[in-house]
Amino acid sequence: MSPVPLAVYGLSELRTALLRQDMLQAVEQALISHSQGRVVAPPPGVLLFENPPGDCHIKSGYMKDGSVFVVKLAMGFYQNPSRGLETNNGLVLVFDSHTGKTLAVLNDEGWLTSWRTAAAGALAAKAGAPSQVSALGIIGTGHQAQLQARWACELLGVKRVFIWGRRFGKAQQLAKSLGHQGLNAQAADTVEEVFAHCNVVITCTPSTERVVPSAAVKAGTHIVALGADSPGKQELDPQLLKRARVIMTDDHHQCLDHGEMGHAVRARLITEDADVSLGQVLAGQVPGRFSDDDLTIADLTGLAAQDVALATLAVARLQAAN
Amino acid sequence: MSPVPLAVYGLSELRTALLRQDMLQAVEQALISHSQGRVVAPPPGVLLFENPPGDCHIKSGYMKDGSVFVVKLAMGFYQNPSRGLETNNGLVLVFDSHTGKTLAVLNDEGWLTSWRTAAAGALAAKAGAPSQVSALGIIGTGHQAQLQARWACELLGVKRVFIWGRRFGKAQQLAKSLGHQGLNAQAADTVEEVFAHCNVVITCTPSTERVVPSAAVKAGTHIVALGADSPGKQELDPQLLKRARVIMTDDHHQCLDHGEMGHAVRARLITEDADVSLGQVLAGQVPGRFSDDDLTIADLTGLAAQDVALATLAVARLQAAN
Known part of the structure; x- marks a missing residue:
């Protein structure tokens, strides 16, 4: 049993790898693909917390003609600011959609969601x-x-x-x-x-x-x-x-x-x-x-399609750089 | 914006950290907690793939009196053996249930599921x-x-x-x-x-x-x-x-x-x-x-409770060791 290394990328690597122009193009394509029914995205899951109040939203999806699938976890814990912590937190996981192999953990601190939203806007x-x-x-x-x-x-x-x-x-x-x-x-x-x-x-x-x-x-x-x-x-x-x-x-x-x-x-x-x-x-x-x-x-x-688009782009760029 | 390091543990670290006796005790407690309604576990999500056939099951949950929540991804890709790859794959993510902070990524290659099932059996x-x-x-x-x-x-x-x-x-x-x-x-x-x-x-x-x-x-x-x-x-x-x-x-x-x-x-x-x-x-x-x-x-x-129990145990042991 050989150890399986896990590729983890942080925000600074994502910032370097992702150019705004490329993100706009990827999200545009994702919005088009979504309108053509070429995106698979099951209903999101949610874990709710009471004390302190918080939530974890689990979104996942893939493009039918793509090579990866993406699971995105987005956390909101609303009393975090009183502890000096950010309210929001997140993680994007990218897998090979032909083998299930983990391709990358994108420790994006929620920025991929920000960028995909900015691109769509x-x-x-x-x-x-x-x-x-x-x-x-x-x-x-x-x-x-x-x-x-x-x-x-x-x-x-x-x-x-x-x-x-x-x-x-x-x-x-x-x-x-x-x-x-x-x-x-x-x-x-x-x-x-x-x-x-x-x-x-x-x-x-x-x-x-x-x-x-x-x-x-x-x-x-x-x-x-x-x-x-x-x-x-x-x-x-x-x-x-x-x-x-x-x-x-x-x-x-x-x-x-x-x-x-x-x-x-x-x-x-x-x-x-x-x-x-x-x-x-x-x-x-x-x-x-x-x-x-x-x-x-x-x-x-x-849309999940936007998450899939940016995660796909990120992994392609990061793998090419390494 | 300071970079957030992500603690990733592989199978060999998990093997060292987790003793069978501890796992049995943790899973026993989890089964009892579950029967007492002290576990929160929403319905699992699933992503299905057609070509090649595969699936990704997303389970999540936490103990009401615990300090972490767990998201487990379990992949099965049924043509993997013909490519010389394992059919099953997986990843367990552990988060602080009071802040949403990512505590650890357990790259367990599916072994935590094997162990929690063995323990319950x-x-x-x-x-x-x-x-x-x-x-x-x-x-x-x-x-x-x-x-x-x-x-x-x-x-x-x-x-x-x-x-x-x-x-x-x-x-x-x-x-x-x-x-x-x-x-x-x-x-x-x-x-x-x-x-x-x-x-x-x-x-x-x-x-x-x-x-x-x-x-x-x-x-x-x-x-x-x-x-x-x-x-x-x-x-x-x-x-x-x-x-x-x-x-x-x-x-x-x-x-x-x-x-x-x-x-x-x-x-x-x-x-x-x-x-x-x-x-x-x-x-x-x-x-x-x-x-x-x-x-x-x-x-x-x-049960998700079993996953939560072993992931909680693993993180406690791994953090104590580091």
């Missing part, structure tokens, strides 16, 4: 953007807000960013940090101010009630809603979905269940078949918008 | 054994058969073993190997021969149809059935369960679903409440047998 922003993007709006000031601003600005080719958060100080802080990264970013006093300046807006808050009122949004705007990734969350006034000419979802069923679309369907403002798939838009099979006057919305809930 | 053999054990019978000649023989002989304090397998040559081979380990083992020509010599018999085959006919089994025998760990598997003639004075199950619902008990209930030979819990027997709360003339059966399907 940027791709969705571009998929529905009007021909001229005035400025990018960001609703939210957290870790994902920072990534969304950088990734989407690069992909859209814009430098101007308006940020709103419940706490103005945090929005200012983020604007300053983005300024150091070459963007022209400023904090906004109100959500309305963001929508007054920006015709592409990404919402990435953990909100459980509508943050964006319909009246704030003018025709010709494209909204990417990222926050509603589990039941009970909501960022948009459901009237916005009724007004939208195009609603693109990353996954029809997930968005019906817990996305912005679900809220609007349950409020009987739109029908269950009101959406097109983001993957189809990215593949050029259906338009993301018809004219510059359209209000369009991308509703993203997060 | 041995404990169940003892739990229902008559006062005088004539010899231990083993039905099956695989990896688990070898372990069962060694662990159960030690716990029962017997040296004499009879082995039957579909292929006589494999039974002879196993007998020889056990001989080198100080046991007095011999291959039997028939299942009947095993039961003629032995009043404690462990069945550990992957069979999908009854291997042990009721007529082969005399009163005063204790059978431990380990093989039926998933739907479609079966080792015992269901009449045996009707004849049994005591049926002890590791988990009532699992055994009803896919254990030997389920076959007998569906054949209307016994009622759904015919069993007692092995954990309760081990805790001394209910008897494993009433007299030396009883026919008794232990029906084991495998």
Whole structure:
């Protein structure tokens, strides 16, 4: 019985191995593959903890035409900050889908999830953007807000960013940090101010009630809603979905269940078949918008396909480097 | 952002850290805890592969009064032997159940599962054994058969073993190997021969149809059935369960679903409440047998609690050693 060495890679190795351009391409392909039914992803598992409160989400999946399968563990322990620890934690495991052999343990500290979400947000922003993007709006000031601003600005080719958060100080802080990264970013006093300046807006808050009122949004705007990734969350006034000419979802069923679309369907403002798939838009099979006057919305809930795509890319790059 | 080192332990470290006596104690406690409802274990997840055929089972759980949670991945890829690879593969991940922090990756090559199964088999053999054990019978000649023989002989304090397998040559081979380990083992020509010599018999085959006919089994025998760990598997003639004075199950619902008990209930030979819990027997709360003339059966399907117990033990020992 010979010992089996296990390849473990940490965050710094992942940072070196993964280029933003490659991640965007991989996630775009994953969204398209998902829309074509070429991804296998069973329902996620969850372990719940009571004392202290926490959860561990177990997601897994693979591409039918790929060579690996991926198991992702994402932990949230909500009293960690009081102990000086990060709330979130995670681990991504990659296996050979023809032999079951463990290929790599990616000790990514949750960053692969951040990147795959940032990539999908940027791709969705571009998929529905009007021909001229005035400025990018960001609703939210957290870790994902920072990534969304950088990734989407690069992909859209814009430098101007308006940020709103419940706490103005945090929005200012983020604007300053983005300024150091070459963007022209400023904090906004109100959500309305963001929508007054920006015709592409990404919402990435953990909100459980509508943050964006319909009246704030003018025709010709494209909204990417990222926050509603589990039941009970909501960022948009459901009237916005009724007004939208195009609603693109990353996954029809997930968005019906817990996305912005679900809220609007349950409020009987739109029908269950009101959406097109983001993957189809990215593949050029259906338009993301018809004219510059359209209000369009991308509703993203997060896909195992995105995790599979980045883990596959990471292993390919890391193995090539070693 | 400081790098987070990941503690990875391989099989040789696990072999050194884990003593059989400690494992038996840990698994006994786990079976008792499980019977007392002190284990949280959500339904396992499964990823299925078609080409080549394979599966990945994802089990997870924790003890309510423990300090870790465990996620176990067990892979089976059935064409691996034709490539010179092992069919089974696995990985056990251990996390702090108060913070979600990754404590260890146990690259056990599937051995923790083997050991926890061997421990449960041995404990169940003892739990229902008559006062005088004539010899231990083993039905099956695989990896688990070898372990069962060694662990159960030690716990029962017997040296004499009879082995039957579909292929006589494999039974002879196993007998020889056990001989080198100080046991007095011999291959039997028939299942009947095993039961003629032995009043404690462990069945550990992957069979999908009854291997042990009721007529082969005399009163005063204790059978431990380990093989039926998933739907479609079966080792015992269901009449045996009707004849049994005591049926002890590791988990009532699992055994009803896919254990030997389920076959007998569906054949209307016994009622759904015919069993007692092995954990309760081990805790001394209910008897494993009433007299030396009883026919008794232990029906084991495998518990997440066992995985949690061994992973917890391993991490405690490995951390103490480092």
